[in-house]
Amino acid sequence: MDVNIVADLQARLAERDHVIHQLLQRLDAIELKTDSAKAPAKKTDNSARPTQSKNKKKESSKKKTKETAVTAPKPTLQKSPAVGSDKKTPTKQRARSATPLSAAKKSPLQMVKQDHPAGFEHTKEAFYVHIKVLWGLVKQRAVPQLPPPEKLSAFYQRFSLSDEIQSALAGGPNMIPVDTIQTLKAREVRSKLGKHMMHLSKFNICYVQTSLSQLGLWCWMPNLDEQPDSLYKKAHRIFVIKSFLQLTAGGAYKYMNVNEAYINDLELLKQAYDHYVHYSLWKENPSQ
16 A cells, blocks of 8 residues: 555656656746847947948938028027927936836845735745755854855766756756755754744655755755856756745645745746845845
């Protein structure tokens, strides 16, 4: 009977992994589009049309001479109101448009209220609890630790592309023994997490530790010293989103009233992750 239950759980977990893998691939495609959009445009148009620009300059100079010849006899008193109004109007418009933008968002990684759709608050809080549980930030004002340099070098020796991370999580072998994983391991640590930890079953803990083993990560510990788009940080973001989807589907955070409508919105979860890890925690711990 136990063998049948385990087989059924493994089959359902494999199906869920396949769906999550497809969603993460869509997220990678979105990131590639945004990266290409941010790339500087090539400056080939100016050199391709030198004669047109010269002709336009000649035509504009001819128009100016004609306009000056026509407007020269007119008194200057008629022009002064128009010049004064042209100077005042755009400056007032710029002041009105710049104020709300600067007050709303201080960083592109920041997530403000306008970015929160209706009903996302509980899902976001559950996601942040999931990050804290994995990171071990269970005490008030806990400071995130930096990974040891040898762990970073070992990771970059194993991975050089984000596709390799996806393949490893999709069913790759364990790169390090599962019993060496420190995340969610110590009983005394689990007892201090309170109600948040009580809802994580042994199966959930085993899933988290096995997935970390597939990535060769002894502990879920993002490096705040690196840029947000570093491969090491991408691996942690991919893992935390995937594990959150798995544990939420298994009912781990059901008591937090998670809105299922936003579970598969990977772009929204990515924004929430970047805000919490790369903006909020980094701002609170600048020395890290």
